[in-house]
Amino acid sequence: MSHTIIKKQGLARNIFMMEIKAPLVAQKHQAGQFIILRLHDKGERIPLSIVDSDKEQGTITLVIQVVGKTTKEMERCNEGDSVLDIFGPLGKPTLIHEKGTVVAIGGGLGAAPLHPILKALKKAGNRTITILGAQSKENIFWEVKMKALSHDFHITTDDGSYGEKGLVSAPLQRLLQEGTKIDRVYCIGPVFMMKAISNLTKEYKIPTIVSLNPIMVDGTGMCGGCRVTVGNDTKFACVDGPEFDGHQVDFDELHKRLQFYTKHEEFAESHLEKERHQCKLGDFNNEKE
Ligand SMILES: Cc1cc2nc3c(=O)[nH]c(=O)nc-3n(C[C@H](O)[C@H](O)[C@H](O)COP(=O)(O)OP(=O)(O)OC[C@H]3O[C@@H](n4cnc5c(N)ncnc54)[C@H](O)[C@@H]3O)c2cc1C
Ligand code: FES
Structure with a gap:
């Protein structure tokens, strides 16, 4: 089954929403979780929060802010186009505490x-x-x-x-x-x-x-890309988070680590026009959930 884009809608400046077919992810999704998405076979893997899901329709909703290469490519996709890989739901669900x-x-x-x-x-x-x-x-x-x-x-x-x-x-x-x-x-x-x-x-x-929103690559706790310091511990946001006690997080380190690939990201974005991916990937049949 391919991950067809069912609905696409602009929400605000540089922000748009997509409803995408991903029935297995929709079935399991709980508040606070995210997916890792790869648009096409040459695409990078990017984490995106699941902001809503419809278990009956088998869809998940993503809201995307256009900031660089992949989010720009996503903006060019239309209803009826497909996404190659959607991996998830990932991360620990939000702990919903006692009433208050x-x-x-x-x-x-x-x-x-x-x-x-x-x-x-x-x-x-x-x-x-x-x-x-x-x-x-x-x-x-x-x-x-x-x-x-x-x-x-x-x-x-x-x-x-x-x-x-x-x-x-x-x-x-x-x-x-x-x-x-x-x-x-x-x-x-x-x-x-x-x-x-x-x-x-x-x-x-x-x-x-x-x-937290650190750089993520595999989303399975293997690559260490999403390493954050919480209290005296090193945590991997993809498997231990993404939610943490705000009073314990080293935000300055997180900020520094987010800047780490800026040059590479600018390079990738500047080459996007050359590649000009057309996003007509409806033939894929390899849902990885
Ligand atoms: C758990 C989690 C949930 C997220 N949810 C959303 C969401 O719902 N909507 C949304 O628009 N964005 C979300 N993000 C951020 C999103 O992943 C980045 O904006 C996206 O990867 C940018 O890719 P790009 O190629 O368009 O831009 P790039 O030019 O590659 O990067 C722009 C900036 O995005 C960040 N970024 C780049 N690559 C990654 C990566 N692999 N992992 C994490 N951050 C990266 C860096 O700060 C970078 O400076 C989330 C990030 C995390 C970790
Ligand atoms: S994204 Fe690789 S360890 Fe978290």
């Missing part, structure tokens, strides 16, 4: 992987407070969808073009200063944002879960 008040914070693209977690937290009976942040109004997506899963909802933009002007930490700081009882914080977004939120919640001793 949780704050879910998504920065930029982070709103997408936060969606299945928020859905599971609400379903488990938690009171959910959601804070979404983006650079600008045109980077915001899924406001209605996320609001529907939230008892209290806040939006911030860096430039003030929508919602409150400033960073996602501002509404959280206000809630904390007002004395709102918060049992747990979930935060997904850029490394500097997860670091700032974790520093803030550490002061208030509020357990904080972050979802």
